[in-house]
Amino acid sequence: MGRWSFLQVLKEEIRDKILQIAAQEFLEKGFQSSSTREIAARVNISKGNLYNYFSSKENLFNALLSAFYQEFNSFLKQLWAHETGENFTLENVEWMARTVAEFIQEHRQEFILIMDKSEGTKYAGFKKETITMLQNHFEKNLKAIYKSRSGSETSIMQIIATNFLEALLSISKNCLNNDQVIDNLELYLKYHIQGVTQFY
Structure with missing residues (x-):
């Protein structure tokens, strides 16, 4: 050399x-x-x-997250394209749970950084933006079960979206190893998705 x-x-x-x-x-x-x-x-x-x-410190932080930022948004779009009412079979629920769990486990560090450690950077609002995207997605795909209750569908979907993201973040931060992350994420996601299917 x-x-x-x-x-x-x-x-x-x-x-x-x-x-x-x-x-x-x-x-x-x-x-x-x-x-x-x-x-x-x-x-x-x-x-x-x-x-x-x-x-700069900002440039260093961005170097850690710029690729993940793009990949995460692309991942959500692909996942949501697959997740429609007719796709909520047991097989597809398990597939979605495993897919999300594996993605977050693979990008665990970046997921925590962008969602919980980015205050003061251009990514500071990304968590709120993601919650809004989740809320809009849930509202769009759920049946009109709440339509007769003026405004209630928006408030409950915001709560569901916030709790959903906070649960993923908590599991990512607190599990000791990757296998535990996968197992806990998959268990929570199955619980969440199967609960949501009652509205379809």
């Missing part, structure tokens, strides 16, 4: 380590309470050297 190639590999290793340590720091403290000084110290580089890789 030539000197140039060696330096490039070393540079990539340092960049990867910065991202790894930054993710840990943000998960522990949230974006606002984290500092590039502490991240640099944990990586064992100077703060100035860290800025050679990432121009």
